[in-house]
Ligand SMILES: Nc1ncnc2c1ncn2[C@@H]1O[C@H](COP(=O)(O)OP(=O)(O)OP(=O)(O)O)[C@@H](O)[C@H]1O
């Protein structure tokens with residue numbers, strides 16, 4: 712049995728890491744779809760798809776990576792067609808892991824099996840909050856895996872966010 716986890720991963724944080732581990736405890740292989748892969752250098756999507764992929768690859772241990780494959784999923788104008796567009800990019804899957812209401816609605820409409828992953832420390836662990844903390848100079852390092860931390864420092868995420876905001 713294989714699963715799909717879709718997110719924007721702006722950046723890939725410890726909640727996403729938890730979702731990957733929960734997903735992998737229930738399926739053989741997990742396809743990770745990097746959503747909005749066509750977007751970067753904008754407020755909700757500051758990091759490029761390649762940078763997000765690097766965050767994920769450097770945050771997962773080699774054993775985990777054996778069962779994970781990453782795909783770029785650009786947005787489309789048409790919400791109703793979007794899940795079919797995803798299917799044209801990723802291999803077949805039996806279950807979708809998501810906690811995003813809109814994504815869940817779209818998949819349930821197609822009678823796809825959706826598992827809602829519990830949110831970890833959502834008061835602080837969200838892409839939105841982490842981007843704000845980086846921009847305002849707060850200490851965000853505990854909210855992301857070490858691999859993501861290194862990528863964010865390498866690309867000078869703070870400077871990028873301050874230019875965009
Ligand atoms: N704190 C969390 N704990 C567990 N899973 C999470 C957490 N935050 C997000 N996720 C998972 O990631 C998916 C969404 O990815 P996304 O990149 O949009 O995260 P986000 O933190 O909500 O981002 P943003 O705040 O930028 O909108 C959700 O469907 C959910 O499964």
Ligand SMILES: NC(=O)c1ccc[n+]([C@@H]2O[C@H](COP(=O)(O)O)[C@@H](O)[C@H]2O)c1
Pocket residue numbers: 717718719720745746747748785786787788789790791793810811813814817
């Ligand atoms: N019409 C569309 O292109 C469409 C519809 C629903 C979700 N999505 C994408 O799927 C991803 C869903 O992840 P989030 O959990 O981050 O919202 C996002 O990248 C979002 O843009 C795209």
